[in-house]
Amino acid sequence: MSQKAVYIVGTCDTKGAELSYVKQITLEQGVAACIVDVSTYAQGPGADVEPAEVARYHPEGPQAVFTGDRGRSIAAMAIALERFLQSRDDIGGVLGLGGSGGTALIAPAMRALAIGVPKLLVSTVASSNVAPYVGASDISMMYSVTDLAGLNRISRIVLANAAHAMAGMVCTPPQMSASDRPAVGITMFGVTTPCVNRLVELLRDTHDCLVFHATGTGGQSMEKLADSGLVAAVIDVTTTEVCDLLMGGVFPCTTDRFGAIARTGLPYIGSCGALDMVNFGALDTVPAHYRDRNLYIHNPQVTLMRTTPEENALIGEWIGERLNRCQGPVRFLLPMGGVSALDAPGATFYDPAADAALFEALERTVRQTDQRRLIRVPHALNDPRFSAALLDQFHNIMRNA
Structure with missing residues (x-):
């Protein structure tokens, strides 16, 4: 199994089945994986890292995240997630799943990671203008085709492709030659x-x-x-x-x-x-x-x-x-x-x-x-x-x- 792990990010309260499915396929490829739950309301099943743990990384603490106001909570959780991911030293890649809100939450944390760290975001908005999400980073976005509202014959294929793609990137990182020019x-x-x-x-x-x-x-x-x-x-x-x-x-x-x-x-x-x-x-x-x-x-x-x-x-x-x-x-x-x-x-x-x-x-x-x-x-x-x-x-x- 790869020493580095795929961090699978999403909201377990609404997308728990999809996140667990992606984790299962990733593990089957011999790559360690953990689900990071960024739910801002109810806590969902299957998380390896619970929302409260992520929220702890917000500069003002968890109370700044769990406000009861969806827009404010998503914006605050995005800040917490960015700091949480930057604190990890075992990230092989980050695979996010989200609708419009989840995409807005996950993308800033991905952008903050170094160029070259595999980043793949399966999103319902990936067929529109993705510039606000990708920015100057090397985020790959994959259109989910159907909404991320449970597993079906289409979402299983799309999510499996995403999991295999991420596993491939983590298992076969490009090697820089020692003789490469600066x-x-x-x-x-x-x-x-x-x-x-x-x-x-x-x-x-x-x-x-x-x-x-x-x-x-x-x-x-x-x-x-x-x-x-x-x-x-x-x-x-x-x-x-x-x-x-x-x-x-x-x-x-x-x-x-x-x-x-x-x-x-x-x-x-x-x-x-x-x-x-x-x-x-x-x-x-x-x-x-x-x-x-x-x-x-x-x-x-x-x-x-x-x-x-x-x-x-x-x-x-x-x-x-x-x-x-x-x-x-x-x-x-x-x-x-x-x-x-x-x-x-x-x-x-x-x-x-x-x-x-x-x-x-x-x-x-x-x-x-x-x-x-x-x-x-x-x-x-x-x-x-x-x-x-x-x-x-x-x-x-x-x-x-």
Whole structure:
């Protein structure tokens, strides 16, 4: 039997039969399994870990969970479950079963686990938009087809498939070779592609380059890997998600952008990639108060808006404040010749005054030390010489890391 266990999570008061069925199949595959009951009302049969035990992990204690108000109780149990799972050292994988409420309860705890830990959520809502549940994690979601309201000829098949899939993931984890190159996370957007492509080519022989599309979730995924200890460094060429957060675009980061860098102290090389733009959908979706701005139709589904000097000053201050929280080695490069393919002489978003406001705000805000430095580079971001400058700073940091 595997030394690691599958934690089977759900509400035993409403889904006890389904949870027990999944546990039975998992055990038959030679994998240890335990049922974690996250019921917030009556306690159901078959639990290995009872609701009161999970609720004990809530910062305010079990009384914060068992409130009698369904919405509040589910939200509180979600917090307790996250902390409970993080306290375990024998998790081989987590298999959750839930309707809409159970899915909302279980998914946050799964997202908090490290990338690579098997996570499978059988859900009645898995055929709709799953982005709010999956987020930046590697959760697999399986549609239950029928409601999870007792075992039937369909649910038996779906749940058996889920149990076998989880057992397979736990029993056959991928093995990382000792000779594997260290991983480096790199952020890219269409208008910063030339810069990133050169970096990847130059680093290919020595590093495993993980490139993330800077569309909100991309940055979150990169930082999730940083928090999980799965990257050795970050080359954050494209910080454009900050523009969308502050100006209401469709590809925003969260307020925790740069948080993983601060928490881990990872070597960090960043830049101003695509801080000249905010992303919206089709032209007719641009908010009315932005309609008279400098807009560029990137494609029929994406419209870009040029940031102003005032907005760039706000962006620079926001980034600078978060860089100040980073105690590891930080180098943030300022491309004086332009921050994207559209920010060049003769191009749609060329605006030296806006760029100057961004750079001045960063230099005014960032508290520079031997570890944390801003570096002006007299080239555009997509100029090969800027890629070379990023690479030089990366090598300098890694030599001393």
